[in-house]
Amino acid sequence: MLVEFSVIPIGIGSSLGSQLAEVLKIVDASGLPYKLNPMGTVMEGEWDEIMKLVKKCHGAIMKKGERVVTTITIDDRKGKPDRIELKVKSLEKRIGKSLKK
Amino acid sequence: MLVEFSVIPIGIGSSLGSQLAEVLKIVDASGLPYKLNPMGTVMEGEWDEIMKLVKKCHGAIMKKGERVVTTITIDDRKGKPDRIELKVKSLEKRIGKSLKK
Amino acid sequence: MLVEFSVIPIGIGSSLGSQLAEVLKIVDASGLPYKLNPMGTVMEGEWDEIMKLVKKCHGAIMKKGERVVTTITIDDRKGKPDRIELKVKSLEKRIGKSLKK
Amino acid sequence: MLVEFSVIPIGIGSSLGSQLAEVLKIVDASGLPYKLNPMGTVMEGEWDEIMKLVKKCHGAIMKKGERVVTTITIDDRKGKPDRIELKVKSLEKRIGKSLKK
Numbered sequence: 001m002l003v004e005f006s007v008i009p010i011g012i013g014s015s016l017g018s019q020l021a022e023v024l025k026i027v028d029a030s031g032l033p034y035k036l037n038p039m040g041t042v043m044e045g046e047w048d049e050i051m052k053l054v055k056k057c058h059g060a061i062m063k064k065g066e067r068v069v070t071t072i073t074i075d076d077r078k079g080k081p082d083r084i085e086l087k088v089k090s091l092e093k094r095i096g097k098s099l100k101k
Numbered sequence: 102m103l104v105e106f107s108v109i110p111i112g113i114g115s116s117l118g119s120q121l122a123e124v125l126k127i128v129d130a131s132g133l134p135y136k137l138n139p140m141g142t143v144m145e146g147e148w149d150e151i152m153k154l155v156k157k158c159h160g161a162i163m164k165k166g167e168r169v170v171t172t173i174t175i176d177d178r179k180g181k182p183d184r185i186e187l188k189v190k191s192l193e194k195r196i197g198k199s200l201k202k
Numbered sequence: 203m204l205v206e207f208s209v210i211p212i213g214i215g216s217s218l219g220s221q222l223a224e225v226l227k228i229v230d231a232s233g234l235p236y237k238l239n240p241m242g243t244v245m246e247g248e249w250d251e252i253m254k255l256v257k258k259c260h261g262a263i264m265k266k267g268e269r270v271v272t273t274i275t276i277d278d279r280k281g282k283p284d285r286i287e288l289k290v291k292s293l294e295k296r297i298g299k300s301l302k303k
Numbered sequence: 304m305l306v307e308f309s310v311i312p313i314g315i316g317s318s319l320g321s322q323l324a325e326v327l328k329i330v331d332a333s334g335l336p337y338k339l340n341p342m343g344t345v346m347e348g349e350w351d352e353i354m355k356l357v358k359k360c361h362g363a364i365m366k367k368g369e370r371v372v373t374t375i376t377i378d379d380r381k382g383k384p385d386r387i388e389l390k391v392k393s394l395e396k397r398i399g400k401s402l403k404k
Contacts, residue, residue: 002341002342004340004341004342004343008210008212008271010210010212010216010218011213011214011215011216011217012213013213014212014213014267014268014269014380015213016212017393017394017397018397020394021394021397021398024394024398024402025398028398028400028402028403033403034403035340035341035403035404036391036394036402036403036404037307037338037340037345037391037404038305038338038345038386038387038390038391039305039307039343039345039376039378040307040342042340042341042342047156047159051152051156055148055152058148058175058177062177062179065216066178066179066216067176067177067178067179067216068175068177069174069175069176069177069210069271070174070175070177071172071173071174071175071273071376072172072173072174072175073170073171073172073173073342073374074159074169074170074171074172074173075168075170075342076159076163076168076169076170076171077167077168077317078163078167078168083341084341087341088339088340088341090320091320091323091324091327091339094320094321094324095324095327095328095331097331099327099331099339100331100336100337100338100339101338101339101340101404103240103241105239105241105242109311109313109372111311111313111317111319112314112315112316112317112318113314114314115279115313115314115368115369115370116314117313118292118293118296119296121293122293122296122297125293125297125301126297129297129299129301129302134302135302136239136240136302136303137290137293137301137302137303138206138237138239138244138290138303139204139206139237139244139285139286139289139290140204140206140242140244140275140277141206141241143239143240143241166317167317168317170311170372172275172374174241174273176241178216184240185240188240189238189239189240191219192219192222192223192226192238195219195220195223196223196226196227196230198230200226200230200238201230201235201236201237201238202237202238202239202303249358249361253354253358257350257354260350260377260379264379264381268380268381269378269379269380269381270377270379271376271377271378271379272376272377272379273374273375273376273377274374274375274376274377275372275373275374275375276361276371276372276373276374276375277370277372278361278365278370278371278372278373279369279370280365280369280370
C-alpha cells in the first residue's frame, strides 16, 4: 500500500526543521521505499511495517514536546506493486508529457 | 490520544452505506470511546489499540473490494485524558454558549 | 457538499483553546449548518460560501501568529441534500441501533 | 502558502488514471508552481488563486460522476516565499545528505 504521512510538532515555535530532520533520518534509515515532498513523506510497504515506522517518528517528536498532530493517508490497491514509481509515470504517459515532481 | 479516521471504498459505486455500516459495527463492538460524525469517527485510546482497530476496519473493506483510501489524523497531547468529552466542553465554556454537535 | 475542516495554529504553545474559540465564533455566527466534533467542524453548503468561511477562520488565526496548518476534506455528492443530518441516521438505520455522537 | 490537494472520484471503478490525468492537465496549464507526488499535488500561491484552481479540478471530476472526495492541506507561514523548493532543501542541509524525492 501507498502511505503519505506528516508529523507536526505543536507548541515548539513556528520553525519545525530540526524536528522534521529527525523524522526524515528515521525514514531514510528504515530501508523502505519513500519519496519526500514539501508537505509530507510518501512510503510504500505493508501495513505493519509502515505503521511501526510512523509510530516511531511520532514518538520521537512526542518525546521532545507536549503535543503532536500526525496525519496518515493510505491508498491500498490489490495486485499493484511499485505504485510509488508507477503511479506518476502512468499519469505522464496518459497526458503525453513530463510533469513537475 | 485522539484519533479521527475514515475508510473510503473506491470503485464499488457512489453509495457507501453498507460498507460504512460494517466499519461502525467493528468500532461500536470494540468498547473504546468513540464519537461518530458525518465525515468520520473520532476515538480516544492508546496508539496500539486504536491502530489495531483501524487496521481491522480497513481490512474488512479491502476484503470486499479492490481499493480503499483510509485517512487517520492523530492529536496526541501529554497528560490530557478524556479529551473526547472535554475538548468541545472547554471550547463551549470559553465562548459562553452551547455549540451544535 | 459536506466539508470538515480544522485550523491548527503552530508555534503559539500547545494550548490552542483561545484560538479555536475564535474560529468557532466565526462558524457559529455564519448561519450555515455545522456540527462540532473533538477533531474538527463539519459544515454543509455550497463551495463558495464554505470556502469563504474557512478562509475567514484561517485568516483570523494567521493574523495572531506566524504559521497555521488548515485541513479541509470535501465529500460532494449529487442530489443528496441535508447529509449533515441524514448520513449518520442512515448508518444507524442500517445497523439497527443508535451510535455514539 | 503551500497547499497539497487530491481529488478522488468515487464510484467509477478502482482505476482512476484517466480522471486524475484531467486534473493534472488543469494544474499543469495553470502556470502556478506545483510538484506532483504519488499521493497528491503540492502547489504554492495565494489562497484565492489556489482555491480557484482546486475548485476547477473538483468540478471537472464532479461533472463526470456522482461523488468526489477532495482533500486540501494548507501550510501557511508568514514571510517565507519559495517554500515549494526550499523546504526540502533545508531538511537535506540539516541532515547533511540528499533525500529521495
